[in-house]
Amino acid sequence: MTRALESGPVSETHCTVYNDAQCVQQVSTFCQFFVDKVRHIQNNILAALQSSASRTFAVRQYLGTELSVFEPTTTEKVRKLSGMPSKSSPLNVLPCSLLKSCAHVFAPVIARLANLSLQCGKFPTRYNRVQVLPLLKKARLDSSLPVNYRLISNLSIVSKVLERLIFACLQPHLLGSSNFSEFQSAYRKGHSTETALQEVMDGAFTVAVNKQFTVLIGLDLLAAFDTVDHRLLLSRLRLEFGVMETPLNWLQSDLEGQTQFVKMGQYQSAAIGVDIGVPLGSVLGPLLFAVYCSPVATSSHTMAIR
Numbered sequence: 001m002t003r004a005l006e007s008g009p010v011s012e013t014h015c016t017v018y019n020d021a022q023c024v025q026q027v028s029t030f031c032q033f034f035v036d037k038v039r040h041i042q043n044n045i046l047a048a049l050q051s052s053a054s055r056t057f058a059v060r061q062y063l064g065t066e067l068s069v070f071e072p073t074t075t076e077k078v079r080k081l082s083g084m085p086s087k088s089s090p091l092n093v094l095p096c097s098l099l100k101s102c103a104h105v106f107a108p109v110i111a112r113l114a115n116l117s118l119q120c121g122k123f124p125t126r127y128n129r130v131q132v133l134p135l136l137k138k139a140r141l142d143s144s145l146p147v148n149y150r151l152i153s154n155l156s157i158v159s160k161v162l163e164r165l166i167f168a169c170l171q172p173h174l175l176g177s178s179n180f181s182e183f184q185s186a187y188r189k190g191h192s193t194e195t196a197l198q199e200v201m202d203g204a205f206t207v208a209v210n211k212q213f214t215v216l217i218g219l220d221l222l223a224a225f226d227t228v229d230h231r232l233l234l235s236r237l238r239l240e241f242g243v244m245e246t247p248l249n250w251l252q253s254d255l256e257g258q259t260q261f262v263k264m265g266q267y268q269s270a271a272i273g274v275d276i277g278v279p280l281g282s283v284l285g286p287l288l289f290a291v292y293c294s295p296v297a298t299s300s301h302t303m304a305i306r
Contacts, residue, residue: 023267030134031262031269033146038226042276045227057295059239060179066242067173070118070250073165078107078114081161089154090131090263096157110158114165121249123257127159129271130260130279153260153281163283166250170243170284174291179240181297187286225289226277230255233278233292241291254284 089096099106117124134149141148174180175188185196204214234252237243243251255278259271278285278292 023264027262027264027267027269030146030149030264031132031260031272034132034151034260034262035272035274038223038276041223042227042229057298060295060298062177062179062240062242064177064242066244067170067247068245070166070169070247072118073111073114075108075111077165077168078111078161079103081164089156091129091154091156092158093156099157110161113158114162117162118166118246118250121246121253123162123250123254124159125257127156127162128254128257128259130155130258130274131268132260132262134262134264153279155279155282160283163254167283167287170247171287173243174241174287177241179294179298180291181294183297184290184294187290223277225279225285228276228278228289228292230276233288236291236294240294251284251288 092099094106113124131154133152133154134146135152136143137148137150171188183199185191185193185199200216204216207214230252233255234248237251238248256275258274258279260274261271262269278288
């Protein structure tokens, strides 16, 4: 369920070694495998939480102005997005290059669509579909086993434009909250792996001066973006970040309305609903993931102080 990467030649030619019936079965098997894989991880997480003494984070009080309405967008704002990366997608009705070169024609139409979406708090269903292309991780692996593939997903250019417009409204509100972790070193401007490393090294050098020890624990989260619980994320947005009413309904519609299908060569599976996870390659996915994980930093910081 990752997004926004380009397809490669391995999967495009994969089905040429099968007949039509086998290819149809293959894409359906792959699509169901990828969904079941995430659900299996989610079930393991839930089982681990059930046996844990402390299963949830305490709800942090939100102090600030609520975000209960999105400001209408304008044709000019849409036109400015013509500088966004030109990543093609089979889901595009029109080529990305044409939309960008003729922005003066298409921008008013997209702005109208965006405003209708913002007013009713619903993401357009037509643009909430994801095409997934499996790519073999290594050429020597068994190409008949879904576990040997990584997912390459594509979104339509219109869906990305809509998300960028929402991102411009949502990001300042979320980052301006005291509940957004000050230690978040990715998915926001001016913060990266480099600033995270500087923070860690500064802490290590500081305690070393006092002849104390530093213990660093690193966690590698399996399918982290893909296992985000929608219900918990929406609850956190509402209770801890003050996202209410229409904006919250829009985000819920975007998250819960996602469907995906697998395509290999000219063959594709039926679409399956995705009821968990945030898309890694989308515009909003990383920001929502940072919100979802925000209590972790607060808890870790408290433990460090103790």
